[in-house]
Amino acid sequence: MHAPTEPRHYLLIGLAMAVSAIFLVVPLVSIFAVAFSRGWEVYLGNIIEPATLHAIWLTVLAALVCVPINTVFGIAVAWAVSRYDFRGRRLLISVIEVPFSVSPIVAGVTYLFLYGTQGLFGPALQAAGIQIMFTVWAIFLVSLFVTAPFVARELIPLMQAQGSEDEEAAISLGASGWQTFRLVTLPNIRWALLYGAVLTNARVMGEFGAVSVVSGNIRGQTNTLPLQVELLFNDFNTVGAFAAASTLAFIALVTLIVKYALELREGT
Amino acid sequence: MTRIDRRRRVLPGFGLSLGVALTYVAIIIILPLIAMGIQTTSLGWDAFWRIITSDRAVATYRVTLSAAGLATLFNAGFGLLMAWVLVRYRFPGRRLLDALVDLPFALPTAVAGITLVTLFGPNGWYGSLLEPLGIKVAYAPLGIAVAMAFTSIPFVIRTVQPVLEDIAPDIEEAARSLGARPWQIFGYVIWPLILPAFLAGSTLAFARSLGEFGAVIFIAGNLPFQTEVTSLLIYIRLDEFDYPAAAALASVLLVAAFVLLLVTNSIQIWAMRHARTD
CATH class of the missing domain: 1.20.5 (Single alpha-helices involved in coiled-coils or other helix-helix interfaces)
Structure with missing residues (x-):
């Protein structure tokens, strides 16, 4: 350079x-x-509008549910794939990538055909009186699908590059598996893990197409923020839509700042 | 790839980590795909073929493919330029520019959609400049390409950047000392090295564009036969409770995604083999 x-x-x-x-x-x-085109007061009024507030709450809830689950999954996959050799290892890596290349609409459709009334589990779920489609559970499930690869994608290349010498040393010195993970592995991967979680968070909060298919769009009940943005925009409430959108844009900015800060740390 | 030391499995947690990973992959990723496969195959070949070759469906393929192609062309050029500038030159704001590249991944597609349609609309900052020139972006095919281009900006940049960073300066110096001109160095030395990454990144950008929904629907206009993309037609069929049609069309997009994933993987394998013989 x-x-x-x-x-x-x-x-x-x-x-x-x-x-x-x-x-x-x-x-x-x-x-x-x-x-902010109509000033602070209109902006704040748009944000604390009950339907928007409820959408914010539902969006935060989805992130609180999905980010921890996909973080644990990402660690498990990355550990299995980077620390051991086994048959089907490359296939597993490819399958994890699938949600990344599937259209969000198609992701929503696959879940509809699994849990919907006409879907694979539909009759059984109906007999048991369990409703998943068009509830928050469907939003959680489809968000898990869409963001499944994010943490793993950050961790796998890093853990492969680091190798397992550190962990092997800890084990040979008598550390338990859990101690090794907590005291050796976790400190080595914490920044990539953090970035993966931040990316997962941004995508869960921002997912539109897949959630749009499975949420049923019941105003004020299963509307996440991106759906609320669409609703306001289609109601010709442009300023309200952009007020709601600005909260998501703020999350996106935080995501970029975290990445920027992590790269400064690395000193690349 | 087979390293002997991995086989010894001195580290604990093989069963636990692989068990968690496989269970989760089966429930969250594979099971829904199987459900859709069953739904689609239960249609029967004739019905399936009739749906996916209907005039309206074929029109969406044409609209989607041409817009995705245009968007990918833009991103191939812009991506190469950005990767080059970010890796090669030191200038004020470089890190900021680098961080900004990921904006389309971090920004929700619906937000991108309403932002682009507002900017390119007749009264928008860009639209009010372009429409007097006769260039219509919002509610026109060009708008679809703009939305697709925006959401897939990072792909080419982020795949080419690391490869470009890894090219040792002495290869270029060798070429220069042998009398190569800057364009010759790029064409004969650098280009062959970054070509696989460039193709992989472009394929990823194209794949993303084919399936894009959120950013596109706001700016597209969504007129059947003119500005309707395939993902929107799937959504419309769902809205009409025409589940067989939604399943058939979704399977077209899914197969396209798998084929492109295969292409990307083949390019990467080809690149690895390429690198090894060097």
């Missing part, structure tokens, strides 16, 4: 910055510009 010296260097940097400004900076700024 070097400082730009020739005109073409400046040209390339300028072009990259200009396109980034048009497609990244201005859209981000415009969210807050529209949200």
Whole structure:
């Protein structure tokens, strides 16, 4: 890496910055510009509107349920895949990637055909009097699907690169498996783990397509924030929609700041 | 890939971690896919074929593929430029620019959708400049491409960047000392090295664009045969409780996603073999 010296260097940097400004900076700024276009009081009024507040609560609840579960799953997969060799290891890595490449709409549809009344488990669930589709449970399940790869994706390359020498040393010195994990592995992977969890959180809170299919869109009951944004926008309440959207944009900004801070730590 | 020392399994937790991983993968990822497979196959071949080749469905493939193609072309160019600039030059704001690249992944698609349609709409900051020139973005096919391009910006950048960082400076110096010009160094030395990552990133961006829903529906206009993408048609069929049609169309998107995943994996395997013979 070097400082730009020739005109073409400046040209390339300028072009990259200009396109980034048009497609990244201005859209981000415009969210807050529209949200606050009628002043602070209207903004706050839009946020504490009961339906929006309820959507915020449901969104936070989904994150509280899904992030810990997928963090544990991510650690388990990464540990199995990076510490042992077994048949089907590569297949397992590929299968974990599946939610990442499946359209959110398709993700929602697969869950509908599993838990919906016409789905695989539909009749059995109905007989037992359990309703999953179009309730918060469906939102949790589909969010788990969509974000299943995130922590694992961050951990697997790191744990493979680190190797298992540290853990083997701890075990040979008499540490138990749990002690080894808590005192040796966890400190080694904590930043990647944190970033994976932050990414999972952002996606759970922001998932739209999949949740849209399975939530049933009952106003004020199964509306997460992205669905509430859509509802307000389609009701021509643009400022209200952008106020609700600004909370999600804020979460996105926090996600980027966490990544930025972690990269500064690494000193890359 | 087979390392002997992994086979000894000196570390505890093999059964626990693999058990948790496999159970979870089976329940959360595989079971829903099987359910959809059953729903689709119960249709029978004739009904399935009729649905996926109906005029309206074929029109959505055309709209989706052309917009995704355009979006990927943009991201191939912009991604290469960004990766190059971020890796090669030191300039004020470089780290900030680097962090900003992930915005489309962090920002919910619905938020991206309402933001882009507001910007590119007739009264928006961009729309009010473009529409007098006769360029219609919002509620037009170009808008779909813009939304898809936005949500898949990071793919090419994030796959090319690490490869570019790993290229040792002495290869380029060798080329330079042999009298190669900057464009020759790029074309003959750097380009072959980053090509696999570039193709993999572009494929990922294309795959993401094919399935995009949230960002697209706000800006698309959603007119059947003109600005209706496949994922939206699936949603409309669900809304009409036409589950067989939704299943059949969803399986088309799913197969496309799997094929593209396979392509990406093959490119990566090819790249690894390529690297080993060097």
